[in-house]
Amino acid sequence: MTPIPREFFAADALAVAPRLLGCLVRHRTTSGSVTVRLTEVEAYLGECDPGSHAYRGRTPRNAVMFGPPGHVYVYFTYGMHYCMNLVCSPEGTASAVLLRAGEVVAGLTLARSRRPGIPDRDLARGPARLTVALGIDKTHNGVDACAPGSCLALEFRDPIPEEMICCGPRVGVTAAADVPWRFWIRGEPTVSAYRPHVRRRRAPSRAEAGSRG
DNA sequence: CCATAGATGCACT
């Protein structure tokens, strides 16, 4: 188990995102800790990316995105949900990786208590579900996930083989919906099912079924 | 199985 160094996040989100697949995110609180193995992420570039919160420049909400890499950017959306990003690129520029889904690999009891009645597979299946399972809210905005002793910790795992990494359009983004900057692990049951931009088909082609896993 | 509506607070224009 190797901690992820801050300099890893100094690259832009497009390079960081696929490498995060399979890595671990742990959040520690007084009630215990929950660890999630990442199975689905999305890259958001900065002021050049119409889908990014940073597209129109720095605001109070997105200020953390312009800060040092390795911190978490947490935002509130749809009146009830929190989503969590890892800030990438050097300080002064904004890019980030949205953590969309994962598998709870430790702290299962605590994660279940945070989402009662939910099947284990669905505990962190989706960006807002993932933050609930981990116990993340707006108070965590700006927390340094690369600092020793932080309540948030990241760990490298062996890279997922390239042929097991799928990519496709981002979810829920109306601007720049065409770029394939969402990455997930093929065949993972914990990948989020909510994908309004992907039309269902009666008979998916073999090629498509294969590329999606 | 699939599709749709409603909830709900806040950042931003």
Next chain:
DNA sequence: GTGCATCTATGGC
């Protein structure tokens, strides 16, 4: 005032 980087319940098949 508008529109979300969403999820769940509910209804139809």
